[in-house]
Amino acid sequence: MNAWLTMENLGLTEGGTRIIDDVSLALGAQRTVVLGPNGAGKSTLLRLIHGLLHPSGGTLRWARPVSQAMVFQRPVMLRTTALANVVYGLKLRGLAADECERRARQALAHVGLERLAKRPARLLSGGEQQRVALARVWALEPELLILDEPTASLDPASSREVERIINEIAASGTRILMTTHNLGQARRIAEEIVFIDRGRIAEQTPVAEFFKLPRTAAAQDFLQEEMP
Amino acid sequence: MTEFNDAFLTAWQLLALSDARLSAIAWLSLRVSLAATLVACVVGMPIGALLAVGRFPGRRVLIVLFNGLMGLPPVVVGLLVYLLLSRAGPLGQFGLLFSPEAMIVAQAVLVTPIVAALTRQVIADEWSEYREQLRSLGASRSRAAATLLWDGRFSLSTAALAGFGRAIAEVGAVMIVGGNIDGVTRVMTTTIALETSKGDLPLALALGFILIAVVLAINAVAYALRGWAERHWG
């Protein structure tokens, strides 16, 4: 497997604590899920990769430049319509207005929200807002999509819908790198699991193997606690 | 006591008859202060937004400065603008002194720091919520500032309102640069000050009522607008 991203001795220290601690990791799978206990550093690692944080040490090396987009745990919607929220991301890429609108409508249709295109985005339900956020990144057609617990605050039905959309985006050829608190979801989406514990990579294992028998004690404990 | 009652009665009569002199003064007040507030918003809101999201040397100093300038004494602003606009001053050639335009300039100077400082607070709150999302989508800082100004438009009405309230209520700056010339630069506050000192209480009182009514009405409209916006846009 050719790595599209290689991290070497990556570290992030904030106020004396090492949040990301000497991480060396090569990502090559098309769908990678990062698992780990609360506060392990999953979100921080994704932010480093996305470029929202700067490492205090080590390197991030991309095999080639990759267009990327990110979906956050809580969708951030501008005070305008759902459609205009999707158009906004496209406009920032410098696309012509009619092309923005065309792509935005198409993306909203992909997430099943074309009917709500003209509704104020902030008055949509949490699940609908997250789908608008997914449409917003889908319209950008990124090569890599990073998602940080995209279903953490959603009800089961909305979670399933979001999962279906992630799978479709993956099927269109976009690489997926995500975290989730939902082990069933990790199992269904991932090819490869990266397990992180206290800022360090504990293991990087193909998904079937990970859920059968993880290599490290930390991951075994984690699975036991999360799946009684 | 009768003098007191008479003053009230005459004041109401002036209002009821919409006395020509009275309405001319009230109109001038409104025009000057609205124009000054508009200028202050056009200048102060972008400054406030850039102070909130920008990264440049001197940013902290500017924030402290603008917060401090919120409390500028109107007479000092009046004096400074007077020096700028007077014949010998750097802007003397335009002959603006003792005109409504000079009053607009003075009130705009007075109010811009208020609008900028309040805008910075509103936008800083929004920025902490939106920062990662906007950066992730590739928005530059100036683009983010513009986005947040539009997104915060309803909250920002409060900043504009505070600026207008300050402008229409101040006496010192317009008195100095306007000169309180009858029929030309006489506004509500300067007239109240003058007529009270001359003992013409009815006119002063009538203008006082209008002043209070204007401030209350504008606050009520802004309150209703924000309520509507909250329900409509979340």
Ligand SMILES: Nc1ncnc2c1ncn2[C@@H]1O[C@H](COP(=O)(O)OP(=O)(O)O)[C@@H](O)[C@H]1O
């Ligand atoms: N800006 C920060 N300053 C200090 N500590 C932080 C900061 N951001 C995160 N942390 C800490 O770093 C650790 C990892 O956080 P995070 O990446 O959010 O974990 P996870 O997403 O795995 O739950 C936590 O202990 C958190 O409290």
Ligand SMILES: [Mg+2]
């Ligand atoms: Mg997290």
